[in-house]
Amino acid sequence: MKASAAQIRAALAKPGPDIRLYLLHGPDEAGAADLARTLGKAMGPDAERVDLDGAQLKGDPSRLADEAAAMSLFATARHVRVTTAGEESLEAFTTLLNADRAGNPVVAIAPSVKTSAKIVKLALESPRAMAFACYAPTAADAERLAATMAGDQGLRLAGGVARRLVETTGGDRAVMAREIDKLALYLDASAERPQDLEHAALDAVGADLGDAEMTRAIDAVIEGRVADLGTELALLQQAGTSPIPWLRQLVRRLVTLADMRGEIDRGEAVDVVMKRHRVFFREEAQTAKSLRRWSPTMLSTAIARVRAAERAIMASGNAGSVVAEAAVVALSQAIARRN
Structure with a gap:
């Protein structure tokens, strides 16, 4: 049924x-x-x-x-x-x-x-x-989910906290659940002892998963900048971030490149394809360079490996972020050699 x-x-x-x-x-x-x-x-x-x-x-x-x-x-x-x-x-x-x-x-x-x-x-x-x-929730759905999950842990959310939880976890339910568990422990909250979750608590113990930090790491993978990638991964690890959100962003970027590469291989002009995919004008040159570097086979392989890394991290008794880091470093090295 x-x-x-x-x-x-x-x-x-x-x-x-x-x-x-x-x-x-x-x-x-x-x-x-x-x-x-x-x-x-x-x-x-x-x-x-x-x-x-x-x-x-x-x-x-x-x-x-x-x-x-x-x-x-x-x-x-x-x-x-x-x-x-x-x-x-x-x-x-x-x-x-x-x-x-x-x-x-x-x-x-x-x-x-x-x-x-x-x-x-x-x-x-x-x-x-x-x-x-199971489909990825919309922003509104994700906020309602965050509020429900927090309520189950005895947390009453202040205005804007649900949205911030969604933004800082990339809408990933597993990461969101861990963040809410951590916040409930910090506030000593439970269904029997409800507590108010204010922005100050997020500032104190919440994960710092800024889009800019994740984007820099993803760019380093796509462009084959191995040394820069090491620096960005270290910063993400120091912030205590889960690799799940940026792995998913990386997959989305790779899938977009694969779609664009397929359209180009079918005879469409690069500038037409980038306009259709709404590539920001300041990123057009780098995107065109990435499209030349990444072959369809490499993109398919990369997508499969990143998704496999995500599954491995979510498995019980996993090795943690080292699984994700090893996968993306290998991809970055492969692109660096191709250059």
């Missing part, structure tokens, strides 16, 4: 025996991961979580149903999380939904599938599944 944002969050916060599969599909992988964590919290701190991915389900389609029906080794609650699910998971999802019994809920994150995908259609048509499309 199809779920709204409120329905999917409520269902994950209080999972019932009727729903076996929660399918979170669409490009907002951070939003999907945040929703998946809602299920983990609902299962309790002692719950056992089984992690699978699309490749494992393709090789062993019956495993998902087996894991969903298995008892926990530690006699605690149990749930299954599937990451990078795609059409290769269709047989596994079908087996799960058709099984005689399940017991342990399954949440699956499918960032690359479209609404027309077979696994989405399966979930929409099954009374034992819920499907929710």
